[in-house]
Amino acid sequence: MSDERQGSDSKIILAKWSDRFLAWLIDFIIISSISTTIIFLSFGSTYYEFDEDGLWAENIQYIPTSILFFIYWVILEYKTGQTIGKKILNLKVVDITGEKPKLKGILISCFGKSFLLPFDVILGWILTNEKRQRIFNKLGDTVTVKIKDYPDPSDVKYVKD
Numbered sequence: 127m128s129d130e131r132q133g134s135d136s137k138i139i140l141a142k143w144s145d146r147f148l149a150w151l152i153d154f155i156i157i158s159s160i161s162t163t164i165i166f167l168s169f170g171s172t173y174y175e176f177d178e179d180g181l182w183a184e185n186i187q188y189i190p191t192s193i194l195f196f197i198y199w200v201i202l203e204y205k206t207g208q209t210i211g212k213k214i215l216n217l218k219v220v221d222i223t224g225e226k227p228k229l230k231g232i233l234i235s236c237f238g239k240s241f242l243l244p245f246d247v248i249l250g251w252i253l254t255n256e257k258r259q260r261i262f263n264k265l266g267d268t269v270t271v272k273i274k275d276y277p278d279p280s281d282v283k284y285v286k287d
Contacts, residue, residue, distance in 0.1 A: 141270040152211030196240035231266035238262025
């Protein structure tokens with residue numbers, strides 16, 4: 127997008143926080159269901175009891191589930207720019223220039239979303255900028271945009287100065 131676009135093709139519409147949350151919620155339901163099924167098949171139960179230290183045994187589920195989320199988001203957002211939730215809501219992850227993000231940017235963004243989401247979002251709201259980025263989106267140079275308003279790269283018309 128370094129070349130100038132003509133007409134309405136020059137706008138990128140940033141996704142609203144509410145749309146991003148709904149996409150995340152859809153992904154959360156999908157991955158949590160898969161994680162719970164894997165745990166049930168592995169241990170024969172999803173019932174948790176206190177361990178001898180008084181800690182909930184379910185806390186152990188946090189790390190593998192977060193890793194599953196991380197893998198899911200990295201693969202889908204790097205390959206297509208969309209998870210299932212983003213696809214349903216017509217959202218896509220792009221780099222700050224509107225192009226396909228680099229793997230490093232996706233890894234950074236997905237790390238924050240998978241392991242530190244509450245801090246990532248709250249700090250993003252407090253320190254937000256005009257691009258509606260979470261902190262790890264900003265660190266990874268990624269933004270979430272609306273697809274229906276985002277032109278297909280094959281439809282882009284470039285002009286020279």
